[in-house]
Amino acid sequence: MNSLSQLKQALLENRLEHFMFLGGGSNVLFAKDYNGLIIKNNIKGIQVEHEDIESVYLKAYSGEVWHDLVVYCVNKGWGGIENLSLIPGTVGAAPMQNIGAYGVELENCFVELEAFNLRTLEFEKFNKQACAFGYRESVFKRQLKGQYFIYSVTLKLNKHPKTNIEYGDIKQILLDAGIQPENASIKEVSNAVIAIRSSKLPNPKELGNSGSFFKNPVISVDHFEQLKIRYPEIKGFPQSQGVKVPAAWLIEQCGWKGKRVGETGSHAKQALVLVNYGHAKGEEIYQLAMDIIKSVKEKFSITLEPEVNLIG
Numbered sequence: 001m002n003s004l005s006q007l008k009q010a011l012l013e014n015r016l017e018h019f020m021f022l023g024g025g026s027n028v029l030f031a032k033d034y035n036g037l038i039i040k041n042n043i044k045g046i047q048v049e050h051e052d053i054e055s056v057y058l059k060a061y062s063g064e065v066w067h068d069l070v071v072y073c074v075n076k077g078w079g080g081i082e083n084l085s086l087i088p089g090t091v092g093a094a095p096m097q098n099i100g101a102y103g104v105e106l107e108n109c110f111v112e113l114e115a116f117n118l119r120t121l122e123f124e125k126f127n128k129q130a131c132a133f134g135y136r137e138s139v140f141k142r143q144l145k146g147q148y149f150i151y152s153v154t155l156k157l158n159k160h161p162k163t164n165i166e167y168g169d170i171k172q173i174l175l176d177a178g179i180q181p182e183n184a185s186i187k188e189v190s191n192a193v194i195a196i197r198s199s200k201l202p203n204p205k206e207l208g209n210s211g212s213f214f215k216n217p218v219i220s221v222d223h224f225e226q227l228k229i230r231y232p233e234i235k236g237f238p239q240s241q242g243v244k245v246p247a248a249w250l251i252e253q254c255g256w257k258g259k260r261v262g263e264t265g266s267h268a269k270q271a272l273v274l275v276n277y278g279h280a281k282g283e284e285i286y287q288l289a290m291d292i293i294k295s296v297k298e299k300f301s302i303t304l305e306p307e308v309n310l311i312g
């Protein structure tokens, strides 16, 4: 689909019964064949809506490739999304799950989005509050699931950016490259993020995967304290509702890291990434995910929740 009028016409004529939208498809697992029409979003364009001395308000259409938008901004010197470099998928999918990485989430520079209401066939605007962003969450994954088509996203970017280099290895990678972390440009931070991602996360074009398959679970403080007695090395990140623990660690402790089951497996460098070695069917990946959920539940009494969108 290259324009919304094609979709509107089809909806008006009631020609569409069972359909779904696909951006890049990088965060979707088809556990079964989809019995309906899959509409591939190809609506492209990036434009400055408004700017002042400090900021640029940039509108990107939903079929744009997310990383292309990051590169566009980095090359212009506009900061805000450089830590989200190399995340697969499209601009339209970004607010759907409030993409996040290396200490930054989309919501940090999100202004608003335009969405097409599939029932009324009208456009509606959603500001940050209306999107109800959470950790890999938004209203479009929950209450409004399947009711809207995200058409464009507007971000506020900083012309005099302050970099965010606190997460994980970013500082070390900069130092290794002879760059003083505090003086790093957004391009250098973007390159550091690309280096980290490339070293841990398999390229989906080379080895099928959807990034993190599960969310990092948030458990109660009591539960965490109990686990800490048995597993003193467990990491925990305090949150308002409890403690977030790394799903990758839980999966690794259950012996899944690097394990291959038929044509599927947990990645050797990042246990949270489930991979397809080439010929696995969606249902086989699904089965592996269920087996992992079961063993983590048995060992830690924690129920992992998939981060990818499961179809079927």
Ligand code: EPU
Pocket (backbone or CB within 6 Å): 100, 101, 102, 103, 167, 168, 201, 210, 211, 212, 213, 214, 215, 216, 235, 246, 247, 248, 249, 250, 252, 257, 269, 270, 271, 272, 307
């Ligand atoms: N760890 C392990 N075993 C592993 C990998 C990691 O024990 O195999 C532990 C380490 O202790 C590490 C901790 O897990 O300190 C966290 O690992 P990492 O920094 O790689 O991050 P993550 O929590 O596994 C999250 C996001 C990623 C994002 C990275 C960096 C989720 C579900 N995943 O992964 O997002 O790139 O942080 O910010 O929140 C994605 O959503 O698809 C995705 C790749």
